[in-house]
Amino acid sequence: MDRFAGRVAFVTGAAHGIGAAAARRLHAEGATVVLADVDTAAADGVARSLGDASGDGGRALAVACDITDAASVDAAVGAAAGRFGRLDALVNVAGGARPHPGLLDGMTDDDWAGTVDLNLAGPVRCVRAAAPHLARQGGAIVLVGSVNGLQSFGDEAYSAAKAGLSSLAQNLAVRLGPSGVRVNVVAPGTIRTRVWDTQGGPDRLAPLYPLGRVGEPEDIAAAIAYLASDDAAWVTGVTLPVDGGVLAGPLARLTRLEEGETGQEAAG
Numbered sequence: 697m698d699r700f701a702g703r704v705a706f707v708t709g710a711a712h713g714i715g716a717a718a719a720r721r722l723h724a725e726g727a728t729v730v731l732a733d734v735d736t737a738a739a740d741g742v743a744r745s746l747g748d749a750s751g752d753g754g755r756a757l758a759v760a761c762d763i764t765d766a767a768s769v770d771a772a773v774g775a776a777a778g779r780f781g782r783l784d785a786l787v788n789v790a791g792g793a794r795p796h797p798g799l800l801d802g803m804t805d806d807d808w809a810g811t812v813d814l815n816l817a818g819p820v821r822c823v824r825a826a827a828p829h830l831a832r833q834g835g836a837i838v839l840v841g842s843v844n845g846l847q848s849f850g851d852e853a854y855s856a857a858k859a860g861l862s863s864l865a866q867n868l869a870v871r872l873g874p875s876g877v878r879v880n881v882v883a884p885g886t887i888r889t890r891v892w893d894t895q896g897g898p899d900r901l902a903p904l905y906p907l908g909r910v911g912e913p914e915d916i917a918a919a920i921a922y923l924a925s926d927d928a929a930w931v932t933g934v935t936l937p938v939d940g941g942v943l944a945g946p947l948a949r950l951t952r953l954e955e956g957e958t959g960q961e962a963a964g
């Protein structure tokens with residue numbers, strides 16, 4: 697597939713996990729990718745692993761970018777557009793849950809604001825910086841939300857911020873549609889990335905998933921690539937759960953598990 701030949705994608709959070717997988721997928725499909733991350737060393741490592749980083753004519757460039765800092769985002773997007781002369785897709789993957797006390801267990805306003813800043817205001821900063829470059833037929837914005845934004849799985853601040861992305865995408869879809877720019881959200885379920893390393897790994901949650909496993913970063917990268925591509929030319933303003941079925945019927949799933957069914961039997 698060559699869906700992104702000649703196109704430039706700006707991917708935040710591209711140094712690790714889902715963002716790195718998205719950058720790899722878009723690059724494999726012909727895109728020039730800008731890997732924007734606070735962890736510039738790791739982003740550079742991903743860019744180099746793509747085989748044609750840095751030098752003139754290469755299709756992968758790592759740039760320093762902190763989505764909690766408007767000046768940093770503006771500089772990163774400006775550098776990308778300046779270097780490659782165009783921007784066709786913004787993929788905001790950077791984000792994540794932050795450790796804090798529970799909402800009613802001592803969470804401070806700063807705890808709340810920090811999580812919302814990273815997961816909702818951060819993507820807004822990226823959209824503001826990138827939109828002027830994207831504003832033409834075929835431009836696409838893909839924001840990474842979470843199933844937490846669609847149903848209660850805990851962490852109110854993170855969940856509210858991710859839920860906000862769906863409303864943001866709808867409003868931006870209406871605003872930017874006439875310019876030919878589409879705006880969508882991918883809402884992953886549990887994905888095997890480093891964020892689960894300190895929580896006993898993701899596989900303990902596998903039985904909750906009707907498809908019998910947690911997700912891999914590549915599962916999300918495939919959905920991001922779809923929504924960023926012309927295959928989704930008439931898709932805008934939607935939130936697409938990519939979740940192994942966890943939202944399809946969690947209560948029914950729990951009931952079946954309690955009745956003794958294993959994940960394997962449920963998947964088969």
Ligand SMILES: NC(=O)c1ccc[n+]([C@@H]2O[C@H](COP(=O)([O-])OP(=O)(O)OC[C@H]3O[C@@H](n4cnc5c(N)ncnc54)[C@H](O)[C@@H]3O)[C@@H](O)[C@H]2O)c1
Nearest residue numbers: 709711712713714734762763790791792842884886887889
């Ligand atoms: N892993 C999961 O189970 C899961 C589930 C649902 C949603 N998500 C979402 O997917 C996204 C990626 O998560 P992941 O699991 O790949 O995490 P990860 O920690 O592996 O990757 C996150 C990346 O974002 C970068 N980053 C963090 N803060 C940043 C900032 N302020 N500016 C720029 N870059 C920053 C990190 O350096 C890292 O490269 C997050 O938005 C997360 O909320 C993850």
